[in-house]
Amino acid sequence: MTYVLNRLLSVILTLFLITLITFAITNILPGDVAMMIMGTQSNPEALAGLRQSLGLNDPLLVQYGRWVGGMLTGDWGDSLIFKKPIAELLSQKIVASAIIVVMSMTIALALAIPLGVWAAVHRDKWQDTASSSTALLGVSLPDFFWGIVMILVFARWLGWFPSSGFVDPSENFVRALRHAFLPSLALGLGLMAHLTRMTRSTMIGILGQEFIRVARAKGLSERTVIWRYALANAIGPVITIAGLQIGYLFGSIIVMETLFNYTGMGWLTYQALLNRDMPLIQASVFVIAAVVMLTNLVVDLLYVAIDPRIRLD
């Protein structure tokens, strides 16, 4: 319990630091929101009036307090380019991106775990080399390259999946998944490499442990020994790596969603950056950071559920 509380506290502390940093950075950049709205050629008096009405002349601490207060109460302000409330925009886009994140991680784990176990069981044999090469191929080429390959093979030549666009899952769930599949697959191939390496090395360590010999000496089948006794021990570190990769995934998502014209968080952030939509940048950076933090919290709690040794603290 202390462990869970500890983790929660550290999440809250980190989120606080993130608000400070995002707020500070957007305030250090040249040009302010009033200038963005009115344009650089605008009337100085009107500009000053807008500044006054937007509260941009208040001390920074007051502005920060207002921003955080708004975030807490659900008033996230309006996006300058989309002319819509940010909260509404984000809540749509985050669902779109969540589909991609979950799907790509599922694909990555579904490929990496069997591949890693296979490599570990046949350590230093051709299977091991084959598995490592496959994993390495996934990571050594950039994701957008895989994105292009996916579009060519599965959309252009085979025509199995759509090459671009986003469908709201509440309208048509199956179509939504079909649209998310190719970007997810491209991302999953990139994620797979580390997870395969991790599965392999953890499994090799575990398979050398005495309790594996004991399990065999009990007469348990090789399948039980590997997929239950060993994997139950190896899965923790793999999931931890997967959790850390969620952060990396949000970086790649910007490229991938833009490539597939898939209108999720990544696409939105890219638009905001391109158009210097400060309030939207602040909010999306904060949301992405919060999501990454929370996923890692969930992963850590999952680890507690898997490994009884951590429960004791």
Next chain:
Amino acid sequence: MNALVTVDALQVAFATDSGPIIGVQDVSFTINPGETVCVVGESGSGKSVTALSLMRLVEFGGGTITGGALSFRRPDGQVLDVAAADSQVMAAIRGNEIGMIFQEPMTALNPVFTIERQLTDGLILHKGLSQTEARTRALDLLRSVRIPEPERRLRQYPHELSGGMRQRVVIAMAMACEPRLLIADEPTTALDVTIQAEILALINRLKREQGMAVLFITHDMAVVAQMADRVVVMYRGRIVETGTVTEIFETPQQDYTRALLAAVPKLGEMKGKPAPEKMRILGDDAAYAAAKPVTARKPEVLLDVRHLTTRFPVKGGILRRTVAQVHAVEDVSFTLNVGETLALVGESGCGKSSCGRSILRLIEPQSGEVWINGRDIGALGPHDLRRARADMQMVFQDPFASLNPYRRLRDQVAEPIQNFGLAQGQALRDRVAEIFDRVQLPRAFMTRFPHELSGGQRQRVAIARALAVNPKLIVADEAVSALDVSVQAQVLNLMMELQADLGLSYLFISHDMAVVERVAHHVGVMYLGRIVEIGPRAAVFDNPQHPYTQQLLSAVPIADPRRRRFADDLSFKPITSPIFPLGHQSAPSVYTEVAPGHLVLQS
């Protein structure tokens, strides 16, 4: 012939990059129902490979049975050739007709499964029991290995159990399907001596009750003497000698067996001898006869430890504050004379290593004084402490871990000399060569790396490094514990020779009572951070006064089959926790002097 197991000309090969190498060769012996056969040998003798072959588990370590036959008589009387059996049949035999227990109780259980799951899965698989039936049987098993509160244990995970308790669970697991043969591969090597005694007694009782045969693999001749009906001595993958336990111990036929026995210190053999004596190494009789007796000189105090106390914080809570303290060393006082050895003995966690490290200030003690040569070590600043460390060096247990794998041995021995600016250039090279001579290592080894040496040779390098700066005190923390018995004897002899020649003082930290009896002038017995009894070696060993010393001595296996001690169940008082809340006032250690210099802690 009604033998349960007949091993005939077994040969096992291991595939390596440079072609197959033979692990064991021409190994033949039998095990009759209900008897204990001990396979004994030093590391690399092939004893474990032989045991694993019987279960065909050797395949999982890259080995292949390339020759010979392994016959196992199944319950229906049919004799099966294990070497040729298919893997289905083997899976049905493993854990069912043959049970196996291993060395490391700490790692023998799957950390993420409950005890119940691990105890029952074999029963469900082999005996077709339901979950409930298996659970009932598991409870019976836990009771039969004398684990307290069996219901609660079933729900627990391995890390919640002590080492001794875990080994009992492992034994219960191996016994679950009532096997006709139990293979025990070094089952007590990783355990403290009192727990070892309990486990050995337990195996003896189960064997008697169930009429089961035991194949007992060990490197420890004392355990062999206590357990075996018959003995198989192995060396470098071959059998050296086979015989009944009394034949092997009393009329060994082969030189190797004789040498092995000579290298084993026997508890009690120093009775009536005034000073430590070198181990007798076979084929080295001339050197033995010529050896100077290691006598004490005119007593002159080198090390004076007064009320030494070391505590470690236990962190807890959200802010990671210190919530309690481990009282690792609690009000310890003793003196050590020039040219003498004081042994600190005790079981794991008793604080003996922390005590050694606190004296050298490798960890900072809480309070107390340490005087070496009339200098207060505790009062030294960083600069003076560094200089003072030239007088006090340390030798650790694992020479592979304490030597840097990337540096040549010459440079590692030279390093402390350079650190203290004692010599350079040709003088430095001469000094290093001289030290290699001292520890009886060929000078050709100077340019080698640690992995090119054997364990015993590496420990000689570690000793050489400690000697390099001409120290007065050497703290030897389990310095021979990881070594094979014949190598252990050689290193002990080297240490005693160096003591006689250089007047070194040793603080000899060890768990091995028989070794301590051989090398120590004085002995301090530690328990829960305190010295409970201290005095001249003869006084402590021949006339132990503190209950803990008595318990410890009664648990030591003796390398003599006519002095067996572990017939019935034993149960020693478990060691209580050394963790105390903050602000806990520990009572000072007060001693009664029962004889001159022989002090016993008042409780």
